[in-house]
Amino acid sequence: MKSNFLFLFAFSTILSSAQPNTEVFLFDLNSKNGNFQLSNFKNISDNQGYDNQPSFMDDGTILYVGTRNGQTDIIQYDIKNDSKTWICNTEGGEYSPLKIPNQQAVSAIRLDPDGKQRLYKYDLKNNINTIIFDTLVVGYQVWFDKNTIISSVLEADFMSLYLSDLKTGQNKKITPHVGRSLHRIPNSNLISFISKNADGTSEIKSFNPKTSQITTIATTLPNVEDMCWLPDGSILMAKKDMIFKLNPKTKSGWKEIASLKPYGITKLSRLTVSPDGKKLAIVGELENQKLAAKLENIRWISGNWKGEAFGGQTEENWSEPSGGSMMATFKLIENNNVVFYEIEIIREVENTLILQLKHFGNDLKGWEEKDKTIDFPLKEITENKVVFEGMVFEKISTNEMNIYVDIKQDDGRIETVKFNYKK
Structure with missing residues (x-):
């Protein structure tokens, strides 16, 4: 019980206190015919403090969290109009916003002033927010369908993968020692997650919510756990100022495909690609605040x-x-x-x-x-x-x-x- 309390305290401290001055950057992406070309760079957060955890609502809209009045709240960014809308006004800080399937609503993890960490629903129509469930301390989440959530849940000094059925209210533990990067695998009924091994290595694995089958896909880059999928089934990961790509269908391993050093961006972490594969949003820091002559x-x-x-x-x-x-x-x-x-x-x-x-x-x-x-x-x-x-x-x-x-x-x-x- 003591170790569980310490881990939750440490996790809450990371969320609520001094955080790196990260930004969310947006690029046009051309990945057709095996290409990987980035253009039209833009710092869409452009904000002092912690701006992070982007996800696409659709091809033209991005969700992310940004610092406002000393806490993190959810921002909805319209790509075409280059406009931002804050979509919550709670006393707590919000994290990891995601569009809920088939609803005009967003789910996010809220860390309230009383220390409670719960998964909430934010209705975009009537501006009402409600608790999705509070029986688990969810760290990260992904929607399989409108009634099924796969999440990384805080337990002791690690996170475990859970499957939650919102209709029945049942929560099923799948496997322990997982990371924060959870994604729908394109053109499949599978979820990908990061499995952390005792020797310090990590693997990308798939999980079938219908059959509970787990399959190993590939080994991650060393000491990296943030990833995303391209529509063609390739995987992207980032390290320092480089973006890497892996095709799980081949055995060629990770390949360097782009550097963001010319843009003065380093310490890359979370990244996500729009559903149509034409936009890349990525989190990083501006190196020494001096940018390249571009x-x-x-x-x-x-x-x-x-x-x-x-x-x-x-x-x-x-x-x-x-x-x-x-x-x-x-x-x-x-x-x-x-x-x-x-x-x-x-x-x-x-x-x-x-x-x-x-x-x-x-x-x-x-x-x-x-x-x-x-x-x-x-x-x-x-x-x-x-x-x-x-x-x-x-x-x-x-x-x-x-x-x-x-x-x-x-x-x-x-x-x-x-x-x-x-x-």
């Missing part, structure tokens, strides 16, 4: 921005990254008249970025000579700042940024002018 890492600059400067109104329109560049138009308006225009580009050149611009009068006559541009070499990129030599973009929020521009005065002094922009 346009994808400054995508947040894109959009229509308006502000005030030089005694007038300013406007910049930045495009999304495409063709190795981002493009912008700028104009300054005073007394309802355009003073001047700019065309700006940021492009990838020899593993770095450079910002270049040209000025034009209100009659579109150029200020610079035909082949001349004003260039701003890149110095560094962090999570919320892009520093060029002479121009800095600072992210305040999703809809606000500051731009600082060094402008040489007639007497030779350099004056830094601040542009505050809002979308």
Whole structure:
């Protein structure tokens, strides 16, 4: 009993106290014909604190937990509209959210202020939450169907795999010493789980809820237990800044297929693929807060921005990254008249970025000579700042940024002018 209490206390402490500053990243994924290509990188959580445990509700919606007011709550993220909705307002912290089959509802594990850890249902229609069952201390869960849950349950100093029938209320213990990664295996009636061996190794196994048959699929990467399935039946795991793939039908073993180091992402853990196989959501940390010189890492600059400067109104329109560049138009308006225009580009050149611009009068006559541009070499990129030599973009929020521009005065002094922009 003492060891069970200590384990539950330790588990609760992990959930409720100091946690790593993880983020949830989203990529477009092309895995057709044996390919594995990632593109359109986006930090969808973009939040200080613990953001983790993503799962797809459908091809266009992701659930995950994020830090808010010192605790973790469930977020519903709309991919198309790049919008977030908090779907619970309880006093407890929520973890491991999953869509409940055939219902407009989500299940999640709640750790309440009184220390109780129970599995809850959150109805998305009427904003009511109810206990699914409280006879087991569930750590992680997956739905087999709308009446059957497979879960990793806290027992003593380990977790055991359980099958729970919501119709009968029966809970059946399947096997001890399992991990947190539970998944439906594509195109089958099987569940995968991680089995932990006494020698420190772990195996991916399948479980048939109808027959209770357990079959070994493969050995995991060393010291890794987070995995997901591709629609074609391949398995993904991640370690450090690398993503690995295994085809259970062959004996070729784990293969490195992608590195997130160019994006400045490391300490990869949980990962999940959309039902159609076209999106990958993965959890990691930004390394040293300095990001690689990639346009994808400054995508947040894109959009229509308006502000005030030089005694007038300013406007910049930045495009999304495409063709190795981002493009912008700028104009300054005073007394309802355009003073001047700019065309700006940021492009990838020899593993770095450079910002270049040209000025034009209100009659579109150029200020610079035909082949001349004003260039701003890149110095560094962090999570919320892009520093060029002479121009800095600072992210305040999703809809606000500051731009600082060094402008040489007639007497030779350099004056830094601040542009505050809002979308």
